[in-house]
Amino acid sequence: MWQVDYYTRPTGRKPAKDWIEDKDNNSIRPNIDAKIQTLIREGPLLRDNRMLRPIEERRRRQRGRSRVIHGFFELTGKNWRIAVYHDLKKDMFLLFWGWRKTRQSEEREVERAIRLLEEYKSRQEE
Amino acid sequence: MAVTPTDDLLERLKDLVYAKLYGAEHAKLDFAMTLTKARNSLNLTQKSLADKLGISQPYVARLEGGEVNPTLGTIGSLLAVLGYRLVTQTAPLSPEPISPAIEFMGAADVGAYILYKAAEIPYREEQYAYIALTAVESMNDLVPGRKADYPSRVAVAGGTV
Numbered sequence: 428m429w430q431v432d433y434y435t436r437p438t439g440r441k442p443a444k445d446w447i448e449d450k451d452n453n454s455i456r457p458n459i460d461a462k463i464q465t466l467i468r469e470g471p472l473l474r475d476n477r478m479l480r481p482i483e484e485r486r487r488r489q490r491g492r493s494r495v496i497h498g499f500f501e502l503t504g505k506n507w508r509i510a511v512y513h514d515l516k517k518d519m520f521l522l523f524w525g526w527r528k529t530r531q532s533e534e535r536e537v538e539r540a541i542r543l544l545e546e547y548k549s550r551q552e553e
Numbered sequence: 554m555a556v557t558p559t560d561d562l563l564e565r566l567k568d569l570v571y572a573k574l575y576g577a578e579h580a581k582l583d584f585a586m587t588l589t590k591a592r593n594s595l596n597l598t599q600k601s602l603a604d605k606l607g608i609s610q611p612y613v614a615r616l617e618g619g620e621v622n623p624t625l626g627t628i629g630s631l632l633a634v635l636g637y638r639l640v641t642q643t644a645p646l647s648p649e650p651i652s653p654a655i656e657f658m659g660a661a662d663v664g665a666y667i668l669y670k671a672a673e674i675p676y677r678e679e680q681y682a683y684i685a686l687t688a689v690e691s692m693n694d695l696v697p698g699r700k701a702d703y704p705s706r707v708a709v710a711g712g713t714v
Contacts, residue, residue, distance in 0.1 A: 431557070431558055431559075432557055433556075433558065435555075457575040457577070457578045460558070460561075460565065460578070461575055461578035461582050462582060463558045463562075464558075464559070464562065464579065464582075465582045465586065472586070472589070472590075475589050475593060476617035476618060477614070477617075478585075478617075478618060522558065
């Protein structure tokens with residue numbers, strides 16, 4: 428069993444929890460919950476069938492070149508994604524942010540997830 | 554106390570309509586992981602598995618992603634090609650929340666905890682006592698200078714080791 432938790436911002440908000448509980452996501456919530464439970468049971472094994480995929484940060488100014496952020500993944504559903512960080516020091520997964528997958532939204536949402544991850548990492552260093 | 558995704562799920566599962574939808578998704582993902590593990594055990598790629606099964610690689614990817622809803626017959630056929638059969642069993646729908654006793658346990662206490670649990674269960678005493686002793690020995694290896702043992706607890710566990 429793996430420990431999976433929401434990331435909590437300094438304000439006390441949990442962005443991933445807020446997104447999952449948004450009423451617009453009622454129809455996909457059973458799928459999201461089932462996948463989170465699968466992550467709890469199987470952990471990194473979800474990489475083998477690409478339920479867990481590395482998140483790439485695209486650099487617009489460098490003509491589409493991308494950079495993989497170590498330990499940062501997206502938990503994938505049919506039309507949704509949740510940004511997940513595998514904190515190796517604490518040996519746990521943290522859920523950061525979720526979004527509906529559309530071609531337009533993807534880059535913006537990934538950037539938001541990365542900002543949250545950077546916030547988390549900077550707080551760990553304090 | 555912090556609210557975890559499992560706590561939220563337990564709350565939602567009180568709604569029977571939600572529980573039915575969750576149960577369906579859970580079953581698909583269970584099979585997805587079973588298929589992935591079966592493929593891994595045979596050192597196959599999704600493409601080579603697809604060729605073996607006579608289906609397309611994208612369909613294997615969707616099966617392993619829990620995105621499709623194969624019939625029991627289809628599952629049986631897929632597993633048969635890999636040399637396996639389907640074994641079904643039921644388990645509680647609700648995930649068990651992690652017990653605080655385990656969550657906050659220090660590594661050095663794990664052996665003692667296993668002995669404690671072993672003493673609660675009158676069956677398979679020898680096996681439990683053996684597991685507990687192995688755990689204690691492992692802890693001794695992991696923690697420098699630690700030479701603890703639990704002779705009285707082993708006696709409670711009824712082991713003959």
